[in-house]
Amino acid sequence: MNKIIYQNDDRIYAATTMRDITCPEANNMALHVCNDPEAILQNRKQLEKETISLDHWALPWQKHTNKSYRITQADWSRGAYTKESSIMGVDAVYTTEPQTLIGVFTADCVGLLLIDETTPCICAIHSGWKGTVQAITDKTVHQLLDEHLLHPESTRAYFSPSLQFETLEVGLEVVDQLKENHIDMDGCIQYMPNHKAYIDNQGMNIKMLEKYGITHIYPSTYDTKPDPHCFSYRRDGKTTGEHFTFAYIKNKND
Numbered sequence: 001m002n003k004i005i006y007q008n009d010d011r012i013y014a015a016t017t018m019r020d021i022t023c024p025e026a027n028n029m030a031l032h033v034c035n036d037p038e039a040i041l042q043n044r045k046q047l048e049k050e051t052i053s054l055d056h057w058a059l060p061w062q063k064h065t066n067k068s069y070r071i072t073q074a075d076w077s078r079g080a081y082t083k084e085s086s087i088m089g090v091d092a093v094y095t096t097e098p099q100t101l102i103g104v105f106t107a108d109c110v111g112l113l114l115i116d117e118t119t120p121c122i123c124a125i126h127s128g129w130k131g132t133v134q135a136i137t138d139k140t141v142h143q144l145l146d147e148h149l150l151h152p153e154s155t156r157a158y159f160s161p162s163l164q165f166e167t168l169e170v171g172l173e174v175v176d177q178l179k180e181n182h183i184d185m186d187g188c189i190q191y192m193p194n195h196k197a198y199i200d201n202q203g204m205n206i207k208m209l210e211k212y213g214i215t216h217i218y219p220s221t222y223d224t225k226p227d228p229h230c231f232s233y234r235r236d237g238k239t240t241g242e243h244f245t246f247a248y249i250k251n252k253n254d
Helices: 037-050 129-133 136-146 172-180 201-211 233-239
Strands: 003-008 012-017 068-070 092-095 102-106 110-116 121-127 155-159 169-171 189-191 196-199 216-218 243-249
Touching: 003 155, 012 110, 068 136, 092 102, 092 136, 102 110, 102 121, 110 136, 110 201, 110 243, 121 129, 121 136, 121 243, 129 136, 129 172, 129 201, 136 201, 155 201, 169 172, 172 196, 201 216
Parallel strands: 068 092, 155 216
Antiparallel strands: 003 012, 012 243, 092 121, 102 243, 110 121, 110 155, 169 196, 189 196
């Protein structure tokens, strides 16, 4: 199975699945964006063999909010087998419990994993431009720092493939929303003569991390729109699938 592995040590497994035309629905992992749910479950069961049991997965159905949710063992299997059982109305999930796989689904949006092994705590954030306008990363990091679940000096931040600066074109109304919400866009905007602009979504989210002193940041160089190994809504429309950016904390004796 084609995927980017960010971390696989004695404490944490963290990765993003990639588009792979040799797999059902090109390795789409999202039940809420698919043609055949059975094909998605087939892909998930393959990933299960490489990670942990689907019974220990707990997944959101994202709606471009800035809300977060702490996952516990009571949430095991939510969203794993059916979209209807997903954790609804949140775009960031986090947990401190071992053997609990969490993640977010993205095509062109930013998927972000925050990992602090000293707690340990893992967090997955979905931030398209709508999430960035709402500062979901800023809000989530602030919350987790306040709860002493993340510590800036020991937190690692991994970015999934997403639309990069050169391909994320938006209308000026999006720029206005970013300004109204005081999002730091310094160096992250290029105005175009067609009354549109290119914005660096990944870059703005990096600034939100740096604001809190997080320096172990690993941006992605994958641009989803031109790269055939990536899913892209802007390239393929509603027929595209989605990446799965996920992590879990291992048992100490694993």
